[in-house]
Amino acid sequence: MxxxxxxxxxxxxxxxxxxxxxxxxxxxxxxxxxxxxxxxxxxxxxxxxxxxxxxxxxxxxxxxxxxxxxxxxxxxxxxxxxxxxxxxxxxxxxxxxxxxxxxxxxxxxxxxxxxxxxxxxxxxxxxxxxxxxxxxxxxxxxxxxxxxxxxxxxxxxxxxxxxxxxxxxxxxxxxxxxxxxxxDLLLGRWKKLVWNIPYNGLSVILNARTDELMADIHTRQLVENLMFEVALGAKSTGRLIPESFIQTMLDYTVKMIPYRTSMKIDFDECRPLEVEAIFGNPLRKAEAAGVNLPLIRCLYQQLKFLDGKRKR
The missing domain is CATH 3.40.50.720 (NAD(P)-binding Rossmann-like Domain)
Incomplete structure (x- = not known):
């Protein structure tokens, strides 16, 4: 030791x-x-x-x-x-x-x-x-x-x-x-965002646990679409995330015990949300490379509203 x-x-x-x-x-x-x-x-x-x-x-x-x-x-x-x-x-x-x-x-x-x-x-x-x-x-x-x-x-x-x-x-x-x-730390960071962006964001906006997001056909599809958009963001910075990794993250979450994400806990307990680190920074990186991530931007804007409303 x-x-x-x-x-x-x-x-x-x-x-x-x-x-x-x-x-x-x-x-x-x-x-x-x-x-x-x-x-x-x-x-x-x-x-x-x-x-x-x-x-x-x-x-x-x-x-x-x-x-x-x-x-x-x-x-x-x-x-x-x-x-x-x-x-x-x-x-x-x-x-x-x-x-x-x-x-x-x-x-x-x-x-x-x-x-x-x-x-x-x-x-x-x-x-x-x-x-x-x-x-x-x-x-x-x-x-x-x-x-x-x-x-x-x-x-x-x-x-x-x-x-x-x-x-x-x-x-x-x-x-x-x-x-x-x-x-390659940057690739690892983007891979973590494949999970963090959809589940943290949607758990707050839709008031849902991970199991609820995966049980509904519409939200599961939205989660998957967001994951592919994160992969597009990663590609804009020269990092490739294989489609198989996205499927692994979906399977991993289905097997997870029902979980209230860290961002949902922060929201419920009236603490500031980590919107910039998890959503804003990736958006700005991709946009600097000329890549638009509309679903992630939609989450970002809604979370900024909710976070700002509480502060006001």
């Missing part, structure tokens, strides 16, 4: 789950929290999981980045709607030779973070996880959990499998987390 220290920025359903698994496996993990800080400081973290429940009665919890030690790997598990805070949050907690591991949805995030941290390596992580936070420091893991890793280089040039990726992959695998390593 490596002796890397991990800092978790955003101890919610995702960051809390992966951070807890790392600590349970013996890794040195530091957790940043907001409203849950008093509960977690006193009682630790509770994880109910399909792979086995466990409790960490004591964790290294902080309510300010300035109180955290500098870490070898800083995991960004915040919602992208909070990324405006990262210029203040990241520099104090990342070692000069450290790694920022970005466990967020959307496109173009690593490029923004690379500008903040300079020469520090940035690795993108695509999480295939069904997990919810059901109480302060209390996480319920429903299904899946795999992370796909890819290292970022300028303009998303493919890097191949790097040594840093292998090191971090080994730590996560030691914690019982399945890892896939990518040679």
């Amino acid at each position: 490596g002796d890397r220290t991990y800092g978790i920025l955003g101890t919610g359903a995702l960051g809390g789950f992966y951070g807890a698994k790392l600590q349970k496996a013996g890794h040195n993990v530091h957790f940043l929290l907001k409203s849950d800080y008093p509960d977690v400081k006193q009682n630790g973290l509770i994880v109910e999981s399909k792979d086995g429940d466990f409790i960490l009665p004591q964790v290294q919890a902080y309510n300010e980045v300035g109180k955290m030690p500098r870490c070898d790997v800083v995991v960004v598990a915040l919602k992208t709607t909070q990324n405006n805070l990262l210029p203040q949050m990241l520099p104090p907690v990342i070692k000069d030779d450290g790694v920022v591991l970005v466990l967020q949805n959307g496109l173009g995030i690593e490029a923004e973070i690379a500008q903040i941290v300079g020469n520090v390596k940035v690795i993108g992580g695509l999480c295939f996880l069904c997990s919810n936070k059901v109480g302060p420091g209390h996480i319920r893991h429903l299904d899946y959990g795999q992370i796909t890793l890819g290292e970022y280089a300028a303009n998303y040039h493919p890097t191949g499998i790097t040594d840093k990726m292998r090191e971090i992959a080994a730590d996560f695998e030691n914690a019982g987390i399945s890892i896939e390593q990518l040679e």
